[in-house]
Amino acid sequence: MGSLRMIELQLVAFILVFSASVLVPVLDLAFPVLASSYILALSRFAFPSNSSSSGPSGSGTEIFKGSRMFRMYVVLGTTTGLFLPLAYVLGGFARGDEHAVRSATPHLFLLAFQILTENIISGLSLFSPPVRAMVPVIYTVRRIFVDIDWINDVWLNKTLPINANFQVFFLHQIMIIGLLTWLDFET
Numbered sequence: 001m002g003s004l005r006m007i008e009l010q011l012v013a014f015i016l017v018f019s020a021s022v023l024v025p026v027l028d029l030a031f032p033v034l035a036s037s038y039i040l041a042l043s044r045f046a047f048p049s050n051s052s053s054s055g056p057s058g059s060g061t062e063i064f065k066g067s068r069m070f071r072m073y074v075v076l077g078t079t080t081g082l083f084l085p086l087a088y089v090l091g092g093f094a095r096g097d098e099h100a101v102r103s104a105t106p107h108l109f110l111l112a113f114q115i116l117t118e119n120i121i122s123g124l125s126l127f128s129p130p131v132r133a134m135v136p137v138i139y140t141v142r143r144i145f146v147d148i149d150w151i152n153d154v155w156l157n158k159t160l161p162i163n164a165n166f167q168v169f170f171l172h173q174i175m176i177i178g179l180l181t182w183l184d185f186e187t
């Protein structure tokens with residue numbers, strides 16, 4: 001549980017930095033508030049938890065134990081969805097490429113909020129398994145539209161210098177693999 005708390009602190013730091021940097025649109029800033037309200041309404045009215053029967057030992061129980069292949073898929077998704085875009089944003093900061101940073105930051109902001117929400121909800125017996133399953137669905141649906149905007153912004157709206165071949169190849173691979181990974185997860 002100690003490492004989980006460290007991950008949550010890092011996610012909160014990412015969220016605060018992205019929010020304070022004015023790189024995330026207002027709609028994406030409001031989305032976690034609306035999604036959290038919807039999740040709370042679901043847990044209260046549609047799928048209430050049987051917290052009286054689960055007790056303190058029932059909080060944080062794992063509802064799905066994935067196979068080895070699923071765990072590899074999660075590692076691939078984490079790499080393509082979180083680490084590579086984060087490397088791209090940090091590289092954009094280092095190069096002074098504000099356009100690249102502005103394009104990729106909403107994806108990272110929503111993903112960080114999703115992971116934080118999943119970690120908090122999975123640790124509380126207040127939320128039933130259907131509500132816990134809805135969290136990645138809600139955030140992924142929004143993030144697909146953000147990723148499509150990111151692809152459109154970088155591929156169609158920005159001309160890069162000729163010496164940026166590796167950067168273009170890297171970015172295109174990140175976006176294609178990330179979008180296919182999340183679309184595959186949803187279907």
